[in-house]
Amino acid sequence: MPDHIALRSKDGKSITDGLRRLARGEMAPADTVAWVKACAKSGLCVAACPQKDVGLDAMLLVRVAKQRALNDTQQIPTKHDPTLFPRVKIFARLQLTDEELDTWL
Numbered sequence: 001m002p003d004h005i006a007l008r009s010k011d012g013k014s015i016t017d018g019l020r021r022l023a024r025g026e027m028a029p030a031d032t033v034a035w036v037k038a039c040a041k042s043g044l045c046v047a048a049c050p051q052k053d054v055g056l057d058a059m060l061l062v063r064v065a066k067q068r069a070l071n072d073t074q075q076i077p078t079k080h081d082p083t084l085f086p087r088v089k090i091f092a093r094l095q096l097t098d099e100e101l102d103t104w105l
């Protein structure tokens, strides 16, 4: 991932400090946001993390940071799809009985 999102040459300390900041719900540098946004949940960081022996689960920290970037700092824009619920209703109409449709829709 560092090569994929061009982080290899960046300041690793600043990026990981940003991870801690995000986990606390604080704004983080753009490079940190790029990292949590690109996380593919491979789990490779868990074994590679030098803090694993004291109980740090790096992937869990990245996941928490991503949720904070989405919901708290809003540094990752959420996708807004106004057609989602109408599409769910159309799908439900194809799957439910008339009685279920009367009850649920």
Ligand code: SF4
Binding pocket: 001, 038, 039, 040, 041, 042, 043, 044, 045, 046, 058, 059, 062
């Ligand atoms: S789980 Fe860890 S190693 Fe894998 S992509 Fe996410 S941050 Fe990188």
